[in-house]
Structure formats: C-alpha cells, structure tokens
Amino acid sequence: MTDMLLVAAGGAAGSVARYLLSLVPAPGPWPAMTLLMNLAGAVLIGIVAGLAPARLSPQATLLLKTGLCGGFTTFSTFSLETVTLWQQGHTGLACLYAATSVVLCVAGVLVGQAVAGSLARG
Template sequence: MSDYLWIFLGGGLGSMSRFGLGSILNKNFGEAFPFATLGSNLISSIVLGVLIGFLIIHPQGNNNLKLLIGVGFCGGFSTFSTFTLENFELLQAGIASTALLYTAISIVLCLLGMWLGFALSKSF
C-alpha cells in the first residue's frame, strides 16, 4: 500500500477521533476552558511516545506503522492550530491568565505524556 494511503487512513481516523473526543468533552465540561484540544494533544503525545519507544526498541519496526499512527493518526488527532487559535481567543477576550495557564499546562502535560508513552513502550 502507498505511503500516502497509510497517512490518509491514519489521518482520517485521528481527525474523526478528535471530533468525537471534542464533542464528548465539550458536552460534559463546556467550552470555558479548551479541555478538548488539551485532551487530544495529551493523548496524541502519549501515543507518539509509545510508538517512538516501540520503534527504538524494535528497529526493524514497520515503516507503515510509523506512517499510519505517527504521521497520520497523531497528526490528525493533535492540533497545534486549534491550540493557537484558542489562546488567541482567550487573549482577545481579555483573560490572559487563562491563556498562560492553558499554554503552560499543555506544554508540561504533553511532555510528560510523551515521556509516559515512551516509558510504557519498554514493556512491549
């Protein structure tokens, strides 16, 4: 199968998953704080950490897995552009403290998520 097809399949699944997660989180927690984007970026960081760790431990790892999950799914599921837009909107609304908190939480949690995923990959 073509590399582009693996990326297309993973990206479609990631985008649909992000939409579903966003719908659930926004319904349950509201939209005052961007939990949906934070959640999708955190989950994507964990998944990417597991994948990277798996591919380091198993260097003969399948390139298609990297394309499907790493480039496709994680690329479609995570979203830096929405993160940026939400911060811009928070700043425009005059709540810079929430924008700063959101940025700090996102960076710290996503780095910890990547580390956690990488650590989990050692159990495979």
C-alpha cells in the same frame, strides 16, 4: 503511493477521533477536551516513537505517527520534536523551539483573524 494511503487512512482516523472527542461537553471556559486530546496525542506519539523501529514496521510507524497522531493533533509532533531536541542535549534549543512555536502560532491565529476580518469587510 502506499505510504500516502497509509498517512491518509491514519489521518482520517485521527481526525474523526478528534471530532468525536470535541463533541464531549466540557464545563466552563477551560478547553479541557483540547488539552486532553493534545495530551493523549503526545502520549501516543511517544509510545509509537519508542517502539519504532525495533518493534514497528516503517509502514506501521507512518500510519500511526504521521497519519493517526498527525490527524488527531499536530501538537503531538511538536511535543516529540521538543523532547527529541532536549534528549539530544539541546536544552536551550528545545526551550527556544517550544516558546517560539507557542508565541508565533498564537500570533499566527491573530494575523489570520485580522486577514479574515479584512476579507469579510470587503
């Protein structure tokens, strides 16, 4: 139960931070704040993963990595998993995972929009 509360607290903080940053106006059509959030989340999860388990307790790791970073951006988890595969010598698999994730998730948005359009039409 404590683990779930840690994830929930971190997730709430990450989600609120993401929302607040989304309020910052960005000029033009380039989604600069989303890119900034994804980059910040990737840097943060890299720091947390680099410090755990030698310097962070399992609870702090759970709060920060799964909770805060997960609430802020799941792109950070995707990035960490890709780098982990690469660092373990699975370069081809890391590239395949990255490409597959991007293609399938973009396609998923398109499918979701199509489903929503069908539902809206009744």
